Each structure stands twice: as C-alpha cells, then as structure tokens.
Amino acid sequence: MMKAGTTKNRDLQIFAGLMALALIAPLAIYPVFLMKVLCFALFALAFNLLIGYVGLLSFGHAMFFGGAAYISGHVVKVWGWSPEMGIIAGTACAALLGLAAGSLAIRRQGIYFAMVTLALAQMVFFFCLQAPFTKGEDGIQAIPRRPVLGLFDLSDDRAFYYLVLGIFAFGFLVIWRTIHSPFGQVLKAIRENEPRAISLGYRVDQYKLLAFVLSAALTGMAGATKALVFQLASLTDVAWQMSGEVVLMTLVGGMGTVFGPIIGAGVIITMQNYLAGFGEWVLVIQGAIFVVVVMAFRKGIVGEIQAWWQRRSRNQA
Amino acid sequence: MFELLGIAPQALFGQLLLGLINGAFYAMLSLGLAVIFGLLNVINFTHGAQYMMGAFVAWMLLEWVGVPYWGALVLVPIIVGAFGVLLEKVFLKRLYHLDHLYGLLLTFGLALMIEGVFRKQFGSSGLPYANPLPGGTRLDFMFLPNYRAWVVVASLVICFGTWFLIERTKLGSYLRAAVERPDLVQAFGINVPRMITLTYGFGVGLAALAGVLAAPIYSVNPLMGSNLIIIVFAVVVIGGMGSIMGAIVTGFGLGVIEGLTKVFYPEASNTVIFIIMAIVLMLKPAGLFGTPK
Numbered sequence: 001m002m003k004a005g006t007t008k009n010r011d012l013q014i015f016a017g018l019m020a021l022a023l024i025a026p027l028a029i030y031p032v033f034l035m036k037v038l039c040f041a042l043f044a045l046a047f048n049l050l051i052g053y054v055g056l057l058s059f060g061h062a063m064f065f066g067g068a069a070y071i072s073g074h075v076v077k078v079w080g081w082s083p084e085m086g087i088i089a090g091t092a093c094a095a096l097l098g099l100a101a102g103s104l105a106i107r108r109q110g111i112y113f114a115m116v117t118l119a120l121a122q123m124v125f126f127f128c129l130q131a132p133f134t135k136g137e138d139g140i141q142a143i144p145r146r147p148v149l150g151l152f153d154l155s156d157d158r159a160f161y162y163l164v165l166g167i168f169a170f171g172f173l174v175i176w177r178t179i180h181s182p183f184g185q186v187l188k189a190i191r192e193n194e195p196r197a198i199s200l201g202y203r204v205d206q207y208k209l210l211a212f213v214l215s216a217a218l219t220g221m222a223g224a225t226k227a228l229v230f231q232l233a234s235l236t237d238v239a240w241q242m243s244g245e246v247v248l249m250t251l252v253g254g255m256g257t258v259f260g261p262i263i264g265a266g267v268i269i270t271m272q273n274y275l276a277g278f279g280e281w282v283l284v285i286q287g288a289i290f291v292v293v294v295m296a297f298r299k300g301i302v303g304e305i306q307a308w309w310q311r312r313s314r315n316q317a
Numbered sequence: 318m319f320e321l322l323g324i325a326p327q328a329l330f331g332q333l334l335l336g337l338i339n340g341a342f343y344a345m346l347s348l349g350l351a352v353i354f355g356l357l358n359v360i361n362f363t364h365g366a367q368y369m370m371g372a373f374v375a376w377m378l379l380e381w382v383g384v385p386y387w388g389a390l391v392l393v394p395i396i397v398g399a400f401g402v403l404l405e406k407v408f409l410k411r412l413y414h415l416d417h418l419y420g421l422l423l424t425f426g427l428a429l430m431i432e433g434v435f436r437k438q439f440g441s442s443g444l445p446y447a448n449p450l451p452g453g454t455r456l457d458f459m460f461l462p463n464y465r466a467w468v469v470v471a472s473l474v475i476c477f478g479t480w481f482l483i484e485r486t487k488l489g490s491y492l493r494a495a496v497e498r499p500d501l502v503q504a505f506g507i508n509v510p511r512m513i514t515l516t517y518g519f520g521v522g523l524a525a526l527a528g529v530l531a532a533p534i535y536s537v538n539p540l541m542g543s544n545l546i547i548i549v550f551a552v553v554v555i556g557g558m559g560s561i562m563g564a565i566v567t568g569f570g571l572g573v574i575e576g577l578t579k580v581f582y583p584e585a586s587n588t589v590i591f592i593i594m595a596i597v598l599m600l601k602p603a604g605l606f607g608t609p610k
Contacts, residue, residue: 057418057421059421104595104598104599105598107598107599107602108554108598108602108603110417110418111354111360111417111418111421112554114360114418114421115360115550115551115553115554116554116594116598118547118550119547119548119550119551119554119590119591119594120591120594120595122547122548122551122591123588123591123592123595126587126588126591127588129587130584130587240543240547244425244429247422247425251422279437280433280436280437281433281437282433283429283430283432283433283436284429284430284433284434284437285433286426286429286433287425287426287427287428287429287430287431287432287433288426288430289426290422290423290425290426290427290429291408291423291426291427291430294412294419294422294423294426295408295411295423298415298419
C-alpha cells in the first residue's frame with residue numbers, strides 16, 4: 001500500500017492533468033456534449049460520496065437533480081434572476097430537500113434506505129407532474145442564458161463551457177476535501193462498521209445526514225447547471241430512470257473511487273449519444289451493462305485498474 | 318339517495334372498490350417481495366417486470382395460442398415462475414455472498430432489460446385484454462362489476478393461501494427455519510439451495526399471477542410494472558417485511574386509503590402512500606409490523 005499522502009498528491013496530479021485536457025477539449029469536441037458530461041460527472045461524484053464513502057445506496061437522487069433544475073429554470077426564466085443566482089437557488093433548494101429526505105431515509109438501513117429514497121423521489125416526481133410552475137409534460141423551456149455576474153456573455157457555448165468547467169472543478173474539490181477530512185474518515189468508518197463507530201461515540205446519524213445533505217446540494221448544483229446549459233428542465237430530470245442512470249454511471253466507473261464517477265459519466269453519456277437512434281434498445285443496453293458489471297467486474301473501470309496496479313506493484317516489490 | 322360529506326355514495330363505494338383492487342395488487346406483490354427477501358436477502362427489483370410479464374404472457378396465450386383466461390391463470394405463473402428459476406440459477410445464485418445492494422442493482426438491470434424488450438416489441442400504448450366475466454350486479458348503493466368482485470375474492474384466497482402455506486404447513490416450517498439458520502437446516506438433510514431457487518420461482522409466479530388478474534382491468538402495458546413496483550416498495554417500507562400477515566394487511570389497507578383519498582382530495586391520491594410512508598418513518602422507523610434490527 002502507498003502512504004495516504006502520496007495517494008492524495010497523485011490524485012491531485014491526475015486531476016490537474018484532467019483539467020488541462022478539459023481546458024483544450026473544446027477545440028476538438030462539441031462544447032455542449034462536454035458540458036453534458038461535466039454536469040453528469042458532477043452528479044455522479046456527488047452520488048458516489050454517499051455510496052462510495054458512507055455505504056448508502058440512494059435510489060432517489062433524481063429528486064435533487066431534477067428539483068434543482070426546475071428551481072433554477074423557474075427563477076431565471078420567470079423571475080429574471082441571473083444564472084449564478086439561479087444555480088445558487090437550485091443548490092440551496094436541493095440542500096433543503098436533502099435535509100428533509102435525508103432525515104427520513106437515515107432512519108432505515110441497507111436495502112430499506114434505497115427503497116425509502118426511491119419512494120420519496122417518486123413523491124417529488126408526482127409533485128412536479130402536478131405543480132403548475134413546472135409546466136407538466138412540457139417542462140420549463142427556453143430558459144434564457146443571461147450574462148453571468150452581469151459581465152460575461154453565455155450565449156456562446158464555449159464561454160459557457162468554461163463556467164461549467166469551473167463549477168465542476170469546485171464541486172470536485174469540495175468532495176475531494178470532504179473525503180480526506182476527519183469528517184470523511186468518520187464516514188468511511190461508518191461504511192466499514194457502523195456499530196463500532198457508534199460504540200466509539202460518534203453520532204452516526206448526524207454524520208450520515210450531513211453527508212446526505214452535501215451530496216444532495218452538489219447534485220442540485222449539477223442539475224441547476226444542466227438546466228441552464230440545455231435551457232430546459234423537464235420531467236425526465238426527476239424521473240426514477242434518472243436515479244438509475246447515476247447509479248449506473250458510478251457503478252461502471254467504480255464505486256468509492258475518486259475518478260470513477262467521472263469516467264463512468266463519460267462512458268454512459270458517450271454511449272447514449274451514439275445509441276440515440278436505437279430508441280428502446282438504449283434501455284435494454286443499459287440494463288445489460290448493469291447485469292454485466294454486477295456479475296463480472298463490480299469494482300468498475302477505475303477500481304479494476306487500481307486493483308491491477310496494486311497487484312503489479314506488489315509483485316515488483 | 319343519502320349523501321356522505323357531500324359525496325355521492327356511488328362515487329364513494331366505486332372508489333372504495335377500486336382502492337380495494339389496487340390494494341389487492343399491493344398485497345400480492347409485497348407478499349412475494351417479502352417471501353423472496355426472507356430467504357434470499359435480495360430485494361427483487363424485477364418484481365414489477367415479472368408482474369408485467371404475467372399480463373403479457375396471458376395476452377400472448379390468448380391471442381396467439383387461444384388459451385382462455387382461466388387456463389392462463391394456471392399456465393402463466395408456471396411459465397413466468399420457470400423464467401424466475403432460470404434467473405436465479407444463472408445470476409442471483411452468484412451474488413448471495415455479497416452485499417445486498419448488488420442483488421438490488423442486478424435485479425434493477427434485469428428489470429430495465431425486460432421492460433425495454435417489451436417496449437420495443439409492443440410499444441408503450443398498451444393492449445386490451447377481453448374481460449372474461451362481463452356484466453355485474455346492481456346493488457343498492459353501487460354497481461358491482463363481476464370481474465372486479467372476482468379479483469378481490471381471488472386475491473384474498475391467494476394471500477391467505479400463501480400465509481397458510483408458510484405459517485401452517487410442514488413445507489412452510491422448513492422455509493421459516495431456513496430463513497433463521499440455513500446452515501442448520503442444510504445439516505438436517507434438506508436441500509437448501511434448491512429450496513431457495515424454488516422460493517424465488519414461487520415469488521415470481523405470485524407476481525405473474527397478479528399480472529394475469531390485472532390484465533383485464535388495466536390495459537396490458539410494458540410500463541405497468543415499473544409504475545407499480547415503486548408504490549409496492551413504499552408499502553413494504555410501511556409494513557416491514559418481517560410478517561406475511563403484515564404485508565397483506567398493509568397492502569389492502571393502503572389501497573383503501575388511496576381510494577378514499579381519490580374521493581376526498583384527489584390531488585393527493587398519487588402521493589398519499591408516500592406521505593404515509595414518511596409519517597410511519599417518523600413515528601415507527603421499523604415499519605408497522607417490523608421489528609427493529
């Protein structure tokens with residue numbers, strides 16, 4: 001095993017390399033596609049904070065993603081707020097919703113936690129279906145792209161891309177800082193052995209709730225940004241399929257790894273892009289990926305690479 | 318005609334009957350989930366898809382082979398149950414030693430695949446299934462369609478039959494023993510792995526049977542399962558999966574409450590079960606019939 005310090009430094013070096021690549025990526029790749037990947041990567045990173053570091057499987061994260069998308073869409077389009085205020089409003093509402101949903105869901109463990117979050121998300125879905133401000137089946141369309149901070153024009157996709165990249169980097173660093181803090185160490189202790197963490201005197205429920213709220217808030221940030229990028233907030237964003245999609249991204253990339261969710265989001269979004277013409281088969285293929293990953297490589301892409309790397313360095317030592 | 322709180326009795330009893338029927342499906346599905354979870358420790362996310370398959374296989378038997386409803390009632394649970402046995406042998410068996418969440422993820426993936434295939438094949442608008450018991454009885458306070466009365470009676474028989482099988486027969490006692498201590502039961506010479514496989518097949522067959530019962534009421538639709546399974550999960554959280562009778566009572570009870578909500582406050586009828594779930598989690602986190610663990 002490597003020392004924790006070197007792992008931390010290596011992670012940051014990889015992140016710096018990824019950011020450098022991301023800075024020049026719009027020269028080669030369509031910026032709207034890149035923005036979609038970044039939004040979903042942030043979504044998956046926030047989801048991974050729960051499943052990977054606290055061991056809580058939330059099957060209802062669409063409620064934060066889609067809820068924040070509706071809020072930011074509404075305040076920007078109807079109330080005429082600026083984009084940065086729209087994203088802040090979406091994030092704040094997702095955090096509040098996370099506080100409410102989290103305090104209910106952490107009352108049950110394991111498999112029940114997943115079912116409770118799924119059911120609560122379905123409740124939010126029906127609320128969004130019926131509430132007048134979400135415009136039902138149409139969703140909130142044509143959300144304007146106003147200048148950010150009143151200065152920078154966002155109507156150009158490339159300019160917007162760098163804003164989204166900044167938001168993504170902020171979210172990544174918040175999560176990275178969290179998992180390497182003393183708070184994050186307690187979270188991992190809860191994941192490994194909850195009764196022991198309790199017996200050591202930690203108020204496990206408070207730690208879980210705080211992690212849940214943080215995850216919900218960052219998910220909301222991703223959803224709010226996505227709504228402004230695509231100028232659309234719709235029922236797709238709050239539906240249970242969206243909750244399943246983020247589980248799939250994280251699982252494919254590697255649960256509990258730092259970069260897995262980013263890779264997973266990239267893989268799944270790319271796949272959806274190429275398979276868009278196949279209609280219903282996308283669902284079948286996504287299901288098949290679930291089955292293959294669960295049966296054959298549960299560690300995900302990044303997890304398997306890490307395991308391979310560790311085996312190799314152990315053999316050499 | 319008398320009126321109750323400004324609601325015509327026709328509407329009230331009509332919705333009550335509808336609620337009772339929805340409740341019958343909640344009860345049958347949560348029963349199967351509970352039986353499977355008890356022995357396999359897997360939350361069967363495919364349950365909704367298997368219910369949908371039950372309705373579709375009944376439709377195919379009728380349209381393609383000419384097997385009538387009453388034949389389908391027997392054949393469909395066997396066919397879909399056999400499919401369940403296959404899934405258990407190929408996939409689920411290899412996951413028992415892992416965290417529960419992998420079972421959930423696997424069955425979620427299988428549910429997506431099954432739903433996707435049926436949507437590809439049959440579209441998502443739904444197919445009609447002829448009512449095998451047309452007509453009805455005119456009671457003083459409402460009109461009672463024969464088929465709906467049959468569904469309520471049949472589901473009660475199925476639920477209590479399952480309860481009797483598990484709680485009052487020798488086979489059921491083996492099953493309950495294997496839930497507690499599979500290793501000991503195995504040591505007494507009972508083939509526990511086969512019992513697990515057959516239990517999964519039984520639970521899946523139960524879902525398929527519910528699907529056949531549902532076919533003439535709701536149209537046969539690839540989406541019928543995923544819409545229902547999330548509500549059934551909430552029902553399971555409310556009732557707790559520890560008790561068979563608890564699953565039955567919670568299922569029927571919530572169906573009736575949902576029906577009443579449709580009469581008195583229709584806006585909340587979609588969400589009332591989730592709201593009840595939230596309240597139960599606040600007051601009795603282990604569920605109404607669950608034991609804290």
